[in-house]
Amino acid sequence: MTDDSPTPDLARLAEAHGIATEYWSFFGDRVQVPAPTLRAVLTAMHVDTSTDAAVAAALAEADIAPWRALLPPSFVSRPGARPLPVHVPDGHDVRLVVALEDGSWRDLPIPNQQPVAREVDGVTVWRIEVPLPGDFPLGWHTVHAFLTPFGSAEETAAAHAGLVVTPERMPDPPTRRGRSRGWGLMAQLYSVRSHASWGMGDFADLGDLAAIAGREGADFLLVNPVHAADVTSPIEPSPYRPASRRFIAPLYVRPEDIREVAYLTPTERAVVEAARTPVAASNDDPTRIDRDAVWAAKRVALEAIFVVPLSAGRQAELDAFAAGEGQPLQDFALWCALEEHYEGAERPAEAWDIDSPLVEALRAQLADRVRFHVWLQWICDQQLERAQAAAQASGMPIGVMHDLAVGVHPQGSDAWSLRPMYAQGMAVGAPPDMYNQQGQTWNQPPWLPAALAASGYAPLRDMIRTLLRHAGALRIDHVIGLFRLWWIPEGLSPAAGTYVRYDHEAMIGVLMLEAQRAGAVLIGEDLGNVEPGVRDYLSDRGILGTSVLWFEREGDGFRPPEQYRRSVLATVNTHDLPPTAGYLADEHVALRARLGLLTRPVEEELADADAERTAMLDLLRQRGLIGDAPTEAEVIEALYALNTQTPSQLIGVALVDAVGERRTQNQPGTDTEYPNWQIPLADGEGRAVLLDDLASDPRFTHLTAAVDAAF
Template identity: 80%
Template structure:
């Protein structure tokens, strides 16, 4: 045993909390997790494992914990699946009822048999296992238990908990009439600008891009996460590191599309136009997106529009929106107001506690700014609704496909207002793999599995409801995080982390229930080191997986697309790779070499890339998709046509491929070394491609036409 090898009791304790004590690496090695990592993860969960005595005490407490509870904290299952346990004192009866969402009530049948008992705190407690009835309706119900002494009339112990019945599976994705599957565009919204933009693609541009794609036969438009980020500079450029995952980024609001603009005075309108001028001049800049400049300008214009009194009907709409979103919206708006209030000023430690007297006082003092940020969320919600309406009007069967980030910023709104939900001193990331040989740390706190269960999974439910309110689909980034998530102790390298398991049946069930109610499609990004059974489980429940052409390897070559899974969103590339034009030009190697991210000599990486490219071109020639000396555009078109031969239910075309962009949007493993998530959409000549010109772009027209034709030619 090494100095940092875990003891058997530490292994037992870690396992009880879902912490992996060993795992298989991407490269096929069995890795034992060191004791120091296990202790750090347990500490983040509030468990003292610093000494052998503390570990022994924690083991006893964990074994007895569940026996002390009359009911579990929450119960998520499918109708007719599993058992609900109840722990009853010896000499007592129990009654259990379910209060259904519709207001009715059902009594559950209590079996006579009590299969197990345990003495805890000097009291003998029996476990009662109640089979879940197979006729319970889907929904968010409440289970209630009452314990009373034999022959007694009054209950001496009661409990209630969320009782959630979820669908077995979702149905197949919808398609246009006459087709059995669909295709869509994939775009980084901030990069897609028009001549009416404020230097950054926005929700109005989303509506126009959806209309353009829909008219060409697309059924969906997948965009980057549009979760809210900071409201003060500097704004985090990564859409995958938001301040909150529940609310939308006002950065994407188009000020001129707000109804109250019509009632601005000439002087007020001049303020809005003057604010837009300098950032609108950036629309033709193909170098970099400047979120800070855009938000500073938009905030001036939005402040002027917010000052316009609402009509009674508009006020009623805003009030209804605020009532529906409840306290979480008020807390998010307060966080925004506090960020503005303390910009450039010393921030008292008391402000970090949402329940502190100072925060309560500031909630009142900053009421006007809180109201402003509530209003902004209402406006954002309306503009996203308009974009989805435009998508459906253009013939899309699905429409907008949102992207759910895997986590949040450690100093963001969610980490502040939902602090008890997150593990401190931990960061989410990924272990080393073929493309990120040093591993990844995403600098985001992980959700605490038990805190989620104790909250009845309400934070997850509410987040999904917001995203699916005006969308037809949701892509879940790093869906494996709903099964197990890579936790990295603060200050350690990504390789020093370990996996922590979550209740995937509960979390996937919540997703399915909300998607079912919204009539939406779910796609899980299941690339990388994923346990095989996870993909089978997701497919069985109607959640599509993800396939990237370059990752579909078989021996020394590529897997024929006919062998892809049916339950997939199949694409040629992903936002974590350079666009296909850049990939064909070895930009994925050159960029990592420039940034010092390679662990092998660059010559070896280039040789592998050359062999990979040659193998792919040979496959395309074999199928008659390219000629002997194909140009770049011909190869890109052929690659996208190739995946239409798969049985996959959805096919995605990257907008960057459709216009010939070469630059990567993101280079994993970097932070400030590369302008991640700041690259505007440009063509092969390096000039910006605006939405106004997209309809006349020959490459865009040729690629979308070819894919649409191929999809029609290759039904499922």
């Protein structure tokens, strides 16, 4: 045994907390997780591993702790899927009753059974298992347990826990009349600008793009996450590393679409126009999106609009919105105000503690800025509502499809206000695979599984409710993260991490309950190294997976489209690859070579890329989709035609492919080495493509018409 090999007790302790002690790599190797990694992860879970004696004590505690509680911290299940565990001390009867979400009460019957017993702190405790009846209503309930000593009529103890009853399965996605499947457009919203934009795509552009796609026959519009970002410079460009997943980025607000603009004085209007002019001049600049300049301009305009008094009706709407969002909105707005307060200065340690006296004092001192940021969230909500209305008015049965990021910025609002929910000293990422041979670290803190359960999964619920309030679908990035996440101890490489397991029945169940209530579709991005059974589980629950044409391999060639899974959103590419025009030109190899990300000689990578491209073109020719010398546009159209031959329920068309863009939006494994998430929409010649011209763009209309005709 080497110094890095875990002791048997350490391995058992890790497994008791859902931490993998070994795993199979993407390349088929069985990897043993070293002891330092296991200790670091356990420490982040507040488990003492400082000595062998501490490990032994923690192992004993992990084994006995569930037996000490009459009820678990919370319980999430489908009716009949798994029983509720109840731990009853010897000599007592137990009665269970549920306070239903609608205010009514219902007894929870305990069936006859032979319970298991064990000694707990000198007392015999019995475990009974109570199934949920098949007719139990879905929803967010509370189960109450009451203990009565044998021979007594008086209940002497009680406990309660959140009880979440979730759907068995999601319905199939809605489609247009006469169709059994659907297709939609996929776009990075910030990159899609119009003449009316403020230098980047916004919620008004979202509604217009949805309307354009809907008129072409599309069923949905998938966009990047619009989670809340920084409110001071520099703004994090990645939409997948937000400050908060619960709230929305006002960076996407169109100031002129706020009703109170109509009541600005001429001087105030001039302030708004003067703020817009410099950033609007960059709408046709194809080089880079400047979020910092955009937000600086919009903040000036929004502050001018904010001071306009609201009518009684509008004030009532704002008050109702704020009341509905509750304390989390106030805390988020306070975080924004603190960011502004400390802009350009080092924030004192006490300000990082939401419960500190300093933060409480600043809550009062910065009350006006807090109100401003509450108002901004209300404006975001209204503009998202209008965008979804535009999508539905164009005939889209689904409409806007939002994207849920894996995690949050370690110094963002969620990590600050919900600090006990996150593992400190850990980052989420991914182990090495074929496309990211050094692994990935996303610099985001993971949720603590036990803390989530203790909260009754309320943070997850609230996040989903916000995203689905004005949307018809939700894509979950890295859906495997609801089953297990790759935790990387601070200071170590991505390859030095390990998997930590989550209660997927609870996580998926909460998603499904909120999606069903919103009438929304769920899509899980299940690419890469997915453990066995996950895809079947998602399919059985009615959650679509994801298929990327280039990844659907079979031997040395490509899988025939007829053999694709039905329950997927099938696409040709992803935002982590160059657009198809660039991919066909080996840009995915050339870019990684320029950035030093290859672990093999570039000649070998190019040879593999050539073989891959040849195999794909051969498949297209065999199916009569291209001739001997096709143009780039013809090959791209053929690839999408091939995708329409799959049984997949949804087909995604990348907007970048519809206009001939060649540059990738994101290169995994890089930070400042490449302008990730900052590339404006352009054509193959490098000319900016504006939303105003899209509906008449021949390449766009030809590709979308060809896809729509296949349905």
